Amino acid sequence: MNSLSTPGLVRDVRRFGTFDANACLNCGTCTIVCDLSNGSISFPRRTLRKALLGLKTSLQGSLEPWLCHDCGDCTIYCPRQAEPRQSMNTLRRYLAAQYDITGLTSKVLTSRVWGIGANVFVALLVFALALAYHLYYVELEVSDLLTMPTGMEHMFDLIEQFTIVVFAIPLLVMHANAYRMYRFNALQPAGPRIPFRHYLAEAKTIVVHMVSHKNIRKCVQAVHQKRWKKHWLLGLACTIKFVIVIFFLSWFQTDSIYPVYHPQRWLGYFVTIVLIVVPIDIIVGRIRKREEMHKISDPDDFVLPVMLLLVALSGIALHIFRYLEFALTAHFLYAVHLAVAVSLVIVELPFGKWSHVIYRPLALFFQAVKERAARETAVVPTHHAGNELATKEAQAA
Ligand code: SF4
Ligand code: SF4
Structure with missing residues (x-):
């Protein structure tokens, strides 16, 4: 296991609800049908992969679960019944717990x-x-x-x-x-x-x-x-x-x-x-x-x-x-x-x-800030070539 991967991350996520993403075959149908996913922010497939690959730091910094509005279209079209909508809901609960300083x-x-x-x-x-x-x-x-x-x-x-x-x-x-x-x-x-x-x-x-x-x-x-x-x-x-x-x-x-x-x-x-x-x-x-x-x-x-x-x-x-x-x-x-x-x-x-x-309006705010910064520098802010984490992130992407 890569040192940047967190063993047991999926198990930890599952404490917060349904997370059946290991049935996912990574086809991307869910991302295509999602009205809220676009060129600058891609979900739910990519977000689910972060959890499956144990990318805890990257998952903690994810905004996508808050940008999802729980409509369920991705779950309807998923060929593997991997329930991406429910998994995104679980990730929201997981993230809320990560932010909370009191526990x-x-x-x-x-x-x-x-x-x-x-x-x-x-x-x-x-x-x-x-x-x-x-x-x-x-x-x-x-x-x-x-x-x-x-x-x-x-x-x-x-x-x-x-x-x-x-x-x-x-x-x-x-x-x-x-x-x-x-x-x-x-x-x-x-x-x-x-x-x-x-x-x-x-x-x-x-x-x-x-x-x-x-x-x-x-x-x-x-x-x-x-x-x-x-x-x-x-x-x-x-x-x-x-x-x-x-x-x-x-x-x-x-x-x-x-x-x-x-x-x-x-x-x-x-x-x-x-x-x-x-x-x-x-x-x-x-x-x-x-x-x-x-x-x-x-x-x-x-x-x-x-x-x-x-x-x-x-x-x-x-x-x-x-x-x-x-x-x-x-x-x-x-x-x-x-x-x-x-x-x-x-x-x-x-x-x-x-x-x-x-958390939802804040996520939209942070996303807008990232997009503004990316427009100015013409660099996608969350990816950086040449390190181990980037390699794992690229796998998720
Ligand atoms: S549609 Fe289902 S199987 Fe395909 S990437 Fe999304 S969750 Fe995975
Ligand atoms: S439930 Fe969320 S991720 Fe799935 S299609 Fe709707 S907005 Fe997109």
Whole structure:
């Protein structure tokens, strides 16, 4: 075995899900049918070869798994049933774990006990904090806690600080992980250093892709065209929800009833409808498994849509009971809503499947930077002739 090959890499990758690429005969059909693969970036065949050849460093610096949008065309046309779509999905999970400095992503994505247990633990922690707040800060008796309606606004000062902490945790982790992704990608041993000005020049790529979901729209088949609209709507609804919670929390942390034309009402309704309709559509698709893109190999893939749905349902139940002036019920529902939402933000966003919201745009950004550098120097940045790694990379290519 070549010293630059990592023995057991495929075994390590398989801890994260299905990886049947050793059935692959390297024909390239999958790359030809993929709408997102092109002259400057080629996948999935080449990416799968990196794993099969044990090229760990090269695989860690790969952007391709994040550029794949999981449509499944490659799997449909693969003559060997090597399931390249599922393998790319597994590689995304493997890469997310490689970037994560805390090691929690690896645990959450490889163990069901950890994946579900971490969410349950955070939810219970939120309940415990809510209980401690009411008993020791508000100084309610236990009997009053279960019978006395206290409204929402008494929590406002502390809940603002709590919200800052809740969002600061994933923000810090994801910044550290994004930096590791940059290091893996930009400091490939065989690649030349890319000048910083190219990163500045392409910074807009992150925003453009986050706003427009431009890459997924390149999947041209009708079924995928419908999919990007749902994906875009879900992204928009989650963004609005985050902006409201971070900057306009007082709209919701209130006992006042707003008129229907107030943004608290119509933005809240829009977000709730999208967070109910799209996750249900995803869950039903994954249960029916009619299209290739809905065939999942891991039941954990239900966790994110189910949690998004629970956030919306608990939010709408809270809203209804508040308007019906069932203050005590609304108070308890608020704790449930908070518990699910906080788990989503603290566990699923930095360590779970939801982390793709940052890695996908970053991958497109790094790819755009590489292409810009390559255009300027007329050198393909990831390949460098004359060393051992280049030889192995050439085999993968
Ligand atoms: S994964 Fe399938 S389609 Fe792709 S190169 Fe291998 S055998 Fe061919
Ligand atoms: S799942 Fe779709 S986007 Fe991903 S590699 Fe296969 S064909 Fe390309």
